[in-house]
Amino acid sequence: MNEENNTSESHTDVLIVGAGPSGLMTAYWMARCGVRARIIDKRGTKVMNGHADGLRMRTLELFDSMGIQHRVSHEGFVTAYAAFWAPGEDGIPIRQNTYTSAKINESPLNNMLLSQGRIEQFILDSIQEHSDIQVERGVIAESLEYDEQQDGNLEAYPITVKLRTLSDEEASLATDPENKSKSQVARNGLYRSNLTADDWDDLIHRSKARQAKTEIVKAKYLIGCDGAHSWTRKQLNIPLEGSSTDHIWGVIDIIPITNFPDIRRLGTVTNASGTILVIPRERNLVRLYVPVQVVEAGTTRRFDRSTITPEMIRTRVREILTPYTFDFQICDWWTAYQVGQRIAPTFTKGNRIFLAGDAVHTHSPKVGLGMNMSMQDSFNVGWKVALVAAGVAHPSILSTYHPERHRLAEMLLDYDRHWSPLFTEMKSEAAESPDKTQTMIKVTELFEDFADGLKAFYGASSLVWKPEGGEEVPAVARCLIPGERFPPAKLRNQAEGGTHWTMRLMKSDGRFRVVILAGDMRKYEQKQRVHTLGHLLAGHGAVNGSLMRRYAPIPGRFDSPLDLMTIHSAPWAQAEFFDFPDILRPLDPVMGWAYGKIWCDDAPGWDRYCDGRAYETWGVDRTRGALVVIRPDQYIGWVGELENVDQMVRYLDGVLVRAGNARPKL
Incomplete structure (x- = not known):
């Protein structure tokens, strides 16, 4: 105990900052490999509802290898079909195109939709099954020091992080920083009727009395999974490079009351008033993405979220669905966001600090890949750090994380640049297409292998053996390509x-x-x-x-x-x-x-x-x-x-x- 400031000191092999899906996936690997680890999160509780919901084939395959996919299948909503609506000759929206993936049989698992909160719960349960690692909630990191001179000594603890426990009030605000500006229509969705038993237990246990304290943690490795406004990334002076558009979107999870026939089908509805993305969900919920506002082009200020309300979103949906009726009584969750594509130039600092997920790449949530890419980043770096920390693998494998995942993050942003303009009046070749719905299908097909995780595009490294002489595919196994996933059978x-x-x-x-x-x-x-x-x-x-x-x-x-x-x-x-x-x-x-x-x-x-x-x-x-x-x-x-x-x-x-x-x- 340090007598001067009453701050305790401890050591851990791996410190994980952020307990969203990305951070939990990293902690999963520490649990499976028996690595001493800690995971902190500023939120007072895990996500209960809202946030990400799309799950791609590759993510589901990984869940199956983790032993949690049966729970996802039990609660989730399968999306194997999409419908695209656009104005007919009389200007009234009609079903113009439908789409079913031609590659649906390349995996036994179809893309699904399920709340991020349930995914977090499933991973948490798996972590607890294999270890005593617990998420330390209502804890923030206040300072970070990294002595790269100690990198070569695997027994050293070159990372020093000062942690502080938040008060109940601070932790509550961190859980929902926008609560004060939100209408009481949604109440953040935190009411007992729409929570499962395990979620409810997490909620009622979060408000135990907190004793404010600080702690100095010495760590061998640090993994930042703390989101788009990543504290970890900022401490390392690593920028997010890119830009934002001038369009503001509302997202709302509701139980709809409507005569629109495809409200329970994945798809889009376009007319002169704009474009809606319709995403059917579990528990009869439907998520709607809808443009609600345009900010002044070129502005650098953040838009005021308090100006966006569920009522504004309801009005916009009605305009676009006309002549169909639309209303709701139950709003589970809602938010607003500004589209942007940004990427960090590097995902690592030295040989001991790594960043994953939204901490190093951000994009429009409409492509349905954010949670998938974040978890797959963490899946990649997690097993590598775990095996090195356990003394099983050579430290050189850690250098493969950035080239493997940065390339895919660049592809993610490229996909979003093709996809997002189709929902707005942005000037782009895609947006100006005379048949926007057909263009949507072409963009989907163009990026399908990447988006669903059927291709990884990992290059040659110590972990990916490639034949010499330019031969990419070994003749002995034409479809088993080093750097790609093992096709399931x-x-x-x-x-x-x-x-x-x-x-x-x-x-x-x-x-x-x-x-x-x-x-x-x-x-x-x-x-x-x-x-x-x-x-x-x-x-x-x-x-x-x-x-x-x-x-x-x-x-x-x-x-x-x-x-x-x-x-x-x-x-x-x-x-x-x-x-x-x-x-x-x-x-x-x-x-x-x-x-x-x-x-x-x-x-x-x-x-x-x-x-x-x-x-x-x-x-x-x-x-x-x-x-x-x-x-x-x-x-x-x-x-x-x-x-x-x-x-x-x-x-x-x-x-x-x-x-x-x-x-x-x-």
């Missing part, structure tokens, strides 16, 4: 005969997956290749001659940072579990054989999603197979032939710390 368990999706099998637990695509085990030559592979894997270890002993364990979690998974292509009834080498189906003296390690690409007949065509999806020869390394975030790191074990081990040696070795320096 449903497989049949060899021992049990049941079926499971790959993203659920490849849990987000911090381990790299070495996937042996064993090919057709009925063929004598192929069976010999697989057994030779087993022998090679057994000979690449630092202890007991096994690859599984070659690298430092994840302390308190797993004896190895590798998980072997085998998928063969022979018919299920014509192969046996014991056909495979021992290393691929290890025996635990207490728990028995690892029956969950051997899988089959075969169609059982009673599960239409398990079609026995995974090898074709992956572009892999059904006889010869392939060898694949998948990163903890389910992106492909390395691909090769079954014989390329030495090359695979060189890849892994560049990422993972050898067992028994001293911790490497930065």
Whole structure:
């Protein structure tokens, strides 16, 4: 205890600032990997309603690997169809175009809509399942010092942050800084009737008596997930570069009373009065985005939110939906915002401080990607920091965060620049299109792979092996591209005969997956290749001659940072579990054989999603197979032939710390 100022001092491996979806996703990785971490947030409680709501395919796949997707599916609203309305010959809006993604079958999970507050609750529950990490609410950071001279010493704590606990009044204001300017129509949505039991518990526990105090925290790593007005980013003097438009938008979550036929369908309505984005939600709610005001072009002052009211938004919606009627009695949440596209030039400071989500990129919420991009940023940096902090991975992998995510943030802003003008009278090629609804569809198709996360575009690095000589796709697996996601498929368990999706099998637990695509085990030559592979894997270890002993364990979690998974292509009834080498189906003296390690690409007949065509999806020869390394975030790191074990081990040696070795320096 410091006697001079009565300020306590503590140490932690990782300090996370901000407990929105981005910050919680980062904390998830610390929980899964057993890393000592703290997460603070100035809000007195988590988000209860409103805010972000769109969930893309890739995000849902990650949720499935985390074990929380079933909760999202239970409460969320699927969006597989969109309708676009525009004036007909008589000027009255009619349904002009409809759209269903042509790539809807590239993932078993369709895009969904669900309140940010529920997503936060699901991640919080997962964190608590795996650790004792708790969000410290009503706590702000007041100062930040970073001694980059200590970067090279992984045992050092080069980051010093002064924290202060807010009073109840301060924490309440931080939870809803616009409360005083809002109409009582919404009451911020915080009334018992529209809260689930777990949300209500969080709300009533937030008002426990607070004792104002300060604390000095020494940290090895700092991750700022504190939003568009990021305190962390400002302390580092990292700017957000870009501009804002002169259009002000209102967003409102209501239960509509209307005769508009597509109010429960995702889509847009355009007429001479403007354009509305319609987003159906859970619990019979509908979110509406509507232009409400234009500020003086070129002004640098922030617009006055108090001039925007739910009644103003109601009026604008009525104008645009005419001749259809529109009203509401229940308003769950609302806000107003100014469109802007901004990006930070760097997402990192030195080798120890990282920024994620809205802290480093902002855009219009109408593209429905903000929460997705933020969580995927944190998913990316989270597992890397966690494994380095745990002494499992080389610190050099931390340098891959910025190039992997900054490129996608630039694509996000490019998407928004194409999309946002379609809702306004802004001068752009898209906005001046004679068929705006058709242009909307073209823009959607142009950015679909990126927006839904079907493509990641990660470049070559220590974590992404790319073949030399300009060959982008290894011939052994045409569709398994290093730096891209592993395409999901449903497989049949060899021992049990049941079926499971790959993203659920490849849990987000911090381990790299070495996937042996064993090919057709009925063929004598192929069976010999697989057994030779087993022998090679057994000979690449630092202890007991096994690859599984070659690298430092994840302390308190797993004896190895590798998980072997085998998928063969022979018919299920014509192969046996014991056909495979021992290393691929290890025996635990207490728990028995690892029956969950051997899988089959075969169609059982009673599960239409398990079609026995995974090898074709992956572009892999059904006889010869392939060898694949998948990163903890389910992106492909390395691909090769079954014989390329030495090359695979060189890849892994560049990422993972050898067992028994001293911790490497930065």
